[in-house]
Amino acid sequence: MKSRFLLLLLFLSFSFAFAQPNTEVFLFDLEVKNGKYTFTKGKNISNNEGYDNQPSFVNDNQILFASTRGGQTDIVSYRANYDTKTWVNFTEGGEYTPLKIPKKNAVSAVRLDKDGKQRLYSYSLSNGESTELISDLVVAYYTWYDEHTVVSAVIEEQNLNLYVSNIKEGWNRKYATNVGRSFHKIPNSNLVSFISKENATWTIKSLNPVTGDTKVIANTIKGVEDMCWLINGDMLMGKDNKLYKLTINKDNNWKEIIDLSEYGIKNISRITGNSISNKLLVAAEIGALPTSNEENTDTESVSNSDSNSTSxxxxxxxxxxxxxxxxxxxxxxxxxxxxxxxxxxxxxxxxxxxxxxxxxxxxxxxxxxxxxxxxxxxxxxxxxxxxxxxxxxxxxxxxxxxxxxxxxxxxxxxxxxxxx
CATH class of the missing domain: 3.10.450.50 (Nuclear Transport Factor 2; Chain: A,)
Structure with missing residues (x-):
């Protein structure tokens, strides 16, 4: 019982979703042309009081994210073409970081059960049934390398350490220590990126999950560990209410590309793009809209409420x-x-x-x-x-x-x- 309590305290220290601020998930259309970034049709797709975060694309139309309802956090599937939300699961535990499992009709998520147990599960998109994927590691954050291989940050003692796990063969291998929460497949490569916090200056590194080889790619923005890749090889990071980009072998420093305060966005946490980088998801807290907002005609509400006073x-x-x-x-x-x-x-x-x-x-x-x-x-x-x-x-x-x-x-x- 004592070990479960200590595990829960450690889990909380890694700022997962307990006592999190009220966040929302925004969807933008994105165009990159001749190095210029254009963001349009910004829409709050979660529109829900409480924690809405950790979004990911299933495809260009379907989006997953973690969302609070009835005092706990579960998986939402959002369909852009119908502007509707569907709950994927109905478990007593809370689910976080939902991702589509490659080549399977299922999603995965980190589940924190009420007894303190924290594990990675799969959830059938047909009936919501769940299956434990990795039984002997406390996974906090992760990504899929292929349908059998997971790259994850695992809670050990006082650190998050990087592991590669093969679900089919049942093995786990540690390749790095003191890592962040952001893991992404690098476009047009067989590599995965992760955030290294081993030194005072955090860095973005690449990992070959097959060999375990790692290389430094770039420094992060100070204090920022959430990022995403675009298909053109650019990296994006968000800080406060602004997005920045870095083009490898071209930019010496991160360059601001947009201020999202016009959408009421502040304190950006997660960002991710779709497979062809024409859509972007941004998770952030909500601030006050500018007093003069006449030009912001793209912002829409996801709620299709009838004449009804209940949200x-x-x-x-x-x-x-x-x-x-x-x-x-x-x-x-x-x-x-x-x-x-x-x-x-x-x-x-x-x-x-x-x-x-x-x-x-x-x-x-x-x-x-x-x-x-x-x-x-x-x-x-x-x-x-x-x-x-x-x-x-x-x-x-x-x-x-x-x-x-x-x-x-x-x-x-x-x-x-x-x-x-």
């Missing part, structure tokens, strides 16, 4: 709380989230019950007759004031699938439509 994050929290009460068969807590005039429909528009009294009677009987009742959310989409859940329900020894569409107004569920 998108609150809508999802209400539905999740209601699901928890359903699984606990707590009729009072369950009914508390519904409006007095709530209506239940069978898809598309067959009215089943109207009003809380009729609904309570039906569900009270259902709860009393179903001791093994449990609904597992396979997939969730949140659009404005609507939550769409694909559910796998266990009841009286049988399992069936259903879809529930919730509509929330003024903090209460006013309508539910079921599809079976």
């Amino acid at each position: 998108t994050s609150d809508v999802e929290s209400i539905v999740q709380r209601n699901l928890d009460a359903y699984n606990a068969r707590d009729i009072d807590a369950f009914m508390k989230d519904y409006a007095d005039n709530v209506k239940l429909y069978a898809y598309p528009n067959t009215l089943q019950t109207e009003g809380k009294k009729a609904m309570r009677e039906g569900y009270l009987d259902w709860f009393e007759r179903t001791p093994d009742l449990n609904a597992f959310i396979k997939k969730r989409i949140v659009i404005g004031n609507k939550v769409i859940d694909e559910e796998q329900v266990t009841a009286n020894g049988q399992i069936f699938n259903a879809v529930a569409i919730y509509e929330v107004e003024n903090g209460k569920i006013i309508k539910v439509t079921f599809i079976q």
Whole structure:
């Protein structure tokens, strides 16, 4: 028990996601032409109170990031073409640094369980089921080199040390000590970059995961350890509210390319680009927008709310709380989230019950007759004031699938439509 406590303290000291500031994830279109950088269509795609960070691209349309809901951090999948968010997993532990696993229909993430256990897991994109990937290392940050090989920062004593792990063959090899949290495949090479903190001046180094060879590439901006590569070989780093670039063998120092304060961005933490470097994700805290913002016409809100005074994050929290009460068969807590005039429909528009009294009677009987009742959310989409859940329900020894569409107004569920 003492070792778990010490591990948790060490975990906190590496500033993962506990007691983190309120951060958001922004998506930008990026164009690089003749050395000039142009950023357009800046959009807050997380738009959620709390911690939203560690974004990554699955492809040019799908984005993963860690997001807080109901007091814990889980994996969100954002679809740019539909402007929608789907929760990938529903575990009791908190998930961080989600990445698509190469050549597999799954994502990986570092999970911190409530008992203090911290490990790297995979999560199926089909049903959300999780599998432990590396059982004997406390992984904090990582990247995939290929579908079998992970390069990671591992917590050991008072340091983060660099390991290469082969999931298929089951081996781990240490290649560097005192490293940072930023790992990236270097474009057009068989190398991975990492941040070395062995000296007072931090450096960006390359690693060959096959041979273990390392080489210095450049110094970081002072005190900054988050970076990304572009397909043209440029490196980007963010500090405060500004982005900087460094072109190897050309630039002597990091050069400022944009001030993002016009988007209300401050204290940039994570940045990452897509495979062809025409889109960029920026995770940062939110500051006040400039008083004169007439020219900033590209900033958009991700929330597609209808005429509804409840925020998108609150809508999802209400539905999740209601699901928890359903699984606990707590009729009072369950009914508390519904409006007095709530209506239940069978898809598309067959009215089943109207009003809380009729609904309570039906569900009270259902709860009393179903001791093994449990609904597992396979997939969730949140659009404005609507939550769409694909559910796998266990009841009286049988399992069936259903879809529930919730509509929330003024903090209460006013309508539910079921599809079976």
